[in-house]
Amino acid sequence: MQRILVTGGAGFIGSNFVHHLVHHTDAQVTVLDKMTYAASRESLAGLPESRVSLVVGDIADAAVVDPLVEAHDAVVHYAAESHNDNSLSDPSPFIQTNLIGTFTLLEAVRRTGARFHHVSTDEVYGDLELDDPAKFTEATPYRPSSPYSASKAGSDHLVRAWVRSFGVQATISNCSNNYGPWQHIEKFIPRQITNLLAGGRVKLYGAGANVRDWIHTEDHSSAVLRILEAGRIGETYLIGADGEKSNLEVVRMILGILGHAEDDFDHVTDRAGHDLRYAIDSTKLREELGWTPQYGDFADGLARTIDWYRENEAWWRPAKEAVESSYAAKGQ
Ligand code: NAD
Numbered sequence: 001m002q003r004i005l006v007t008g009g010a011g012f013i014g015s016n017f018v019h020h021l022v023h024h025t026d027a028q029v030t031v032l033d034k035m036t037y038a039a040s041r042e043s044l045a046g047l048p049e050s051r052v053s054l055v056v057g058d059i060a061d062a063a064v065v066d067p068l069v070e071a072h073d074a075v076v077h078y079a080a081e082s083h084n085d086n087s088l089s090d091p092s093p094f095i096q097t098n099l100i101g102t103f104t105l106l107e108a109v110r111r112t113g114a115r116f117h118h119v120s121t122d123e124v125y126g127d128l129e130l131d132d133p134a135k136f137t138e139a140t141p142y143r144p145s146s147p148y149s150a151s152k153a154g155s156d157h158l159v160r161a162w163v164r165s166f167g168v169q170a171t172i173s174n175c176s177n178n179y180g181p182w183q184h185i186e187k188f189i190p191r192q193i194t195n196l197l198a199g200g201r202v203k204l205y206g207a208g209a210n211v212r213d214w215i216h217t218e219d220h221s222s223a224v225l226r227i228l229e230a231g232r233i234g235e236t237y238l239i240g241a242d243g244e245k246s247n248l249e250v251v252r253m254i255l256g257i258l259g260h261a262e263d264d265f266d267h268v269t270d271r272a273g274h275d276l277r278y279a280i281d282s283t284k285l286r287e288e289l290g291w292t293p294q295y296g297d298f299a300d301g302l303a304r305t306i307d308w309y310r311e312n313e314a315w316w317r318p319a320k321e322a323v324e325s326s327y328a329a330k331g332q
């Protein structure tokens with residue numbers, strides 16, 4: 001598997017995966033990315049030009065996708081509209097990219113026989129009660145809540161249908177909430193870090209009881225590579241690192257690391273339809289493919305992520321004012 005096409009490779013998780021591929025394989029990597037507001041060329045800076053190239057284009061455009069897929073042995077599909085709040089304001093690009101884009105890629109791999117790995121989310125399973133001892137497994141029924149998670153659920157179903165009906169060589173992974181460098185400041189953890197670094201205040205939706213299962217993006221990357229190399233075709237693998245934390249706990253940790261009092265935050269308007277809790281049981285991935293996360297200490301990973309945003313202010317600062325005005329307009 002020498003030539004790998006990474007869609008969405010200029011976004012948060014995709015760019016971290018491209019770095020991982022360069023450091024842990026000898027593959028030639030092409031990034032296909034539309035360079036939406038969520039992408040950044042800087043996230044790929046410093047990678048060897050002999051190994052990594054960037055094609056700016058839309059995954060829903062068959063004229064771009066078909067020749068690229070033809071020229072690669074494998075496709076790892078990260079490209080998506082990824083933010084729940086945006087999907088509540090305007091679902092349209094989520095349907096176009098997450099459904100039509102995935103369909104366009106599947107049609108291309110159907111023709112060429114390329115290996116396909118589809119990167120998805122635990123949000124397709126809906127949410128769990130706070131006191132439910134259960135976690136999501138590969139057998140949990142789909143029950144998405146938001147336009148974003150419904151579009152990702154639909155894309156997962158397309159992949160399964162293309163495997164069964166057309167023999168496409170695909171695997172799927174559903175991962176929990178990622179954190180780490182290069183995450184867009186619209187998302188929870190980088191929003192709060194950069195609010196404090198910019199002299200503003202932390203903004204917690206509702207009471208902050210909602211629980212997310214945090215995983216460092218580097219652990220997500222190692223899991224996807226493992227599945228790409230050894231996963232069974234047609235199978236789904238859940239990726240998680242036992243990192244459940246309430247939003248209130250995370251906010252207090254960020255405030256503490258940055259030297260603020262633990263109640264120095266604002267409660268703001270809650271997200272419509274806000275999922276209560278996500279939790280992943282990744283036993284299948286660990287037992288079948290021998291994967292283990294390496295970044296299990298959330299407090300340490302969070303502190304290093306805060307350092308990264310402190311050191312990379314030139315990257316996030318230009319977007320900060322517009323992101324915060326758009327949240328403020330919604331009372332968030
Ligand atoms: P992101 O928004 O940071 O990056 C998405 C990338 O896709 C951007 O570079 C963007 O330009 C590109 N893109 C968007 N539309 C495109 C199109 N039509 N054609 C080509 N490129 C396009 O997202 P992320 O957080 O890095 O998420 C990447 C993937 O991982 C998504 O599929 C998401 O559903 C999944 N995922 C994310 C998380 C998380 O915690 N962020 C967790 C589990 C799964």
Ligand code: TDX
Nearest residue numbers: 082083084121123177186187188191203204205210247
């Ligand atoms: O300012 C905020 N305050 C707040 O309390 C923001 C932006 C979020 N929140 C809450 C909402 C969620 O409970 O924090 C939690 C995390 O929010 P997001 O960062 O928006 O993530 P989430 O909605 O959980 O979805 C993420 O994980 C699953 C990614 O954005 C998805 O792409 C992925 O599929």
